Amino acid sequence: MRFQSPYEAPWASPEPELDIKTGEWRFQRPVTKVGKCRQCGWCYIFCPLGCIEERETHFAANLEYCKGCGICARVCPAKAIAVVRE
Amino acid sequence: MRDDRGKVRVIDGNKAAAYGVLLCRPDVISCFPITPQSALGEALSSFVADGLLDAEIVEPEGENSALSSLIGASVAGGRTFTSTSSQGLSFMYDAYLFTAGNRLPVVMAIAMREQVAPHGVVAGQQDAVLVKDGGWIQLYAESCQEILDTIIMAYRLAEDPEVLLPVNVCYEGFYLSYQSQRVEIPRQDEVDRFLAPVGGGGRLRLCPENPMTFSSYTVPGSLYTEYRVKHCAALQRAKGKWDAIDEEFKGVFGRGYGGQIEEYRSEDAEVLIVSMGCATGTARGVIDRERERGGSVGLLKIKMFRPFPVERLLKALRGKKAVGVIDRNVSYAWSCGHGYLEIRSLLSDIEGAPPRVLNFIAGLGGDDVTPAHVERAVEMTCAAAEGRSVKPVTWLSLE
Numbered sequence: 234m235r236f237q238s239p240y241e242a243p244w245a246s247p248e249p250e251l252d253i254k255t256g257e258w259r260f261q262r263p264v265t266k267v268g269k270c271r272q273c274g275w276c277y278i279f280c281p282l283g284c285i286e287e288r289e290t291h292f293a294a295n296l297e298y299c300k301g302c303g304i305c306a307r308v309c310p311a312k313a314i315a316v317v318r319e
Numbered sequence: 320m321r322d323d324r325g326k327v328r329v330i331d332g333n334k335a336a337a338y339g340v341l342l343c344r345p346d347v348i349s350c351f352p353i354t355p356q357s358a359l360g361e362a363l364s365s366f367v368a369d370g371l372l373d374a375e376i377v378e379p380e381g382e383n384s385a386l387s388s389l390i391g392a393s394v395a396g397g398r399t400f401t402s403t404s405s406q407g408l409s410f411m412y413d414a415y416l417f418t419a420g421n422r423l424p425v426v427m428a429i430a431m432r433e434q435v436a437p438h439g440v441v442a443g444q445q446d447a448v449l450v451k452d453g454g455w456i457q458l459y460a461e462s463c464q465e466i467l468d469t470i471i472m473a474y475r476l477a478e479d480p481e482v483l484l485p486v487n488v489c490y491e492g493f494y495l496s497y498q499s500q501r502v503e504i505p506r507q508d509e510v511d512r513f514l515a516p517v518g519g520g521g522r523l524r525l526c527p528e529n530p531m532t533f534s535s536y537t538v539p540g541s542l543y544t545e546y547r548v549k550h551c552a553a554l555q556r557a558k559g560k561w562d563a564i565d566e567e568f569k570g571v572f573g574r575g576y577g578g579q580i581e582e583y584r585s586e587d588a589e590v591l592i593v594s595m596g597c598a599t600g601t602a603r604g605v606i607d608r609e610r611e612r613g614g615s616v617g618l619l620k621i622k623m624f625r626p627f628p629v630e631r632l633l634k635a636l637r638g639k640k641a642v643g644v645i646d647r648n649v650s651y652a653w654s655c656g657h658g659y660l661e662i663r664s665l666l667s668d669i670e671g672a673p674p675r676v677l678n679f680i681a682g683l684g685g686d687d688v689t690p691a692h693v694e695r696a697v698e699m700t701c702a703a704a705e706g707r708s709v710k711p712v713t714w715l716s717l718e
Contacts, residue, residue, distance in 0.1 A: 241553065
């Protein structure tokens with residue numbers, strides 16, 4: 234039998250590459266319009282997964298984990314986030 | 320409480336269990352009171368209060384919390400103990416499965432009691448037998464001495480690095496929990512030496528120095544399947560380990576229980592009676608009398624019900640003409656007892672002609688399993704061995 238885990242029970246190293254990539258569950262994704270983003274951080278605060286990252290010019294979702302719920306787009310006061318189908 | 324370690328005392332099953340636990344020096348204990356197990360938790364609290372035992376007592380608000388708190392303690396590497404009965408065990412069900420699936424070597428005593436409904440604060444085996452596929456190891460005791468000894472051996476098995484599984488030590492409530500018998504209580508240094516091979520902190524544990532994700536969400540399905548396979552394999556390994564632990568225990572303490580099953584006057588017998596739990600004592604007496612009368616009858620005691628001692632039973636049942644299984648529990652769907660159901664599953668793998676197998680349900684709802692019941696079981700099983708037509712399942716107390 235081919236085994237993937239060195240452990241006897243569902244224990245794992247906490248390193249991110251072994252975590253669950255919840256981004257695989259997504260059917261739509263947020264896209265930030267860079268020039269419109271005022272970097273207020275509301276999307277960062279409201280994201281239920283905590284996967285919004287602050288970049289130099291704007292905030293954007295880490296698509297490895299973003300499930301595409303669209304809350305960031307809904308709360309964005311600048312309407313800088315569009316939700317597009319995958 | 321008086322320290323009776325190293326002495327011979329007349330104590331009941333709950334007290335015997337408490338001494339077994341005391342001698343194993345657990346780190347964390349969490350018991351929620353329920354009849355007939357409450358006195359066990361009380362005795363352990365007394366041991367701690369009187370300075371005989373250095374353990375953390377967690378007072379939970381229910382059985383689910385009792386076992387859940389031990390899950391945390393066990394994940395952190397601690398040796399843990401809990402006990403319960405009947406509905407208390409049902410209320411633990413979620414945590415019960417969680418403990419096994421995460422391979423945590425918790426030891427839990429079950430002072431077995433009938434399971435609702437009808438309501439019954441009386442002896443039975445239904446509570447423990449109902450969770451037979453929960454992934455735990457289950458060991459059944461016949462006497463107060465055996466309860467104490469089994470708890471010590473249970474820690475040795477649970478914490479074995481090649482096993483790492485939780486263990487139930489099951490004994491009939493009322494009959495054993497409250498009946499006082501002669502019990503030899505081992506010395507602390509003897510038990511320390513016996514348990515020295517385990518508990519050294521070698522197992523995986525959650526600690527800040529080595530961060531791990533515990534009970535991680537397991538995807539994909541193939542990884543999930545892998546943990547199921549590993550769990551099954553560990554249960555299979557536990558069988559041989561248990562035989563070896565029992566043998567070693569006998570060498571040190573002078574008392575052995577045959578390992579997975581005890582074969583009593585069975586080798587040359589044509590007919591076997593199979594029993595599990597405290598009614599085995601009654602059956603032993605009946606078998607002795609039958610033997611004096613020239614009957615070719617022997618006894619098999621199932622000590623390890625989970626995992627099921629398949630290989631040992633296949634050997635023990637080979638060449639027998641008929642087997643009568645006495646059950647103090649019921650499988651509704653099959654209208655018979657669980658022991659019978661399990662032994663029936665072995666039949667096609669027995670070398671040569673398989674024996675006829677009959678089922679006798681007795682001792683439900685706190686009833687005695689009397690010598691007359693066992694004699695009737697022997698009589699009907701012998702009739703089946705002679706080729707006479709006998710109904711497969713008999714409810715002895717309703718005859």
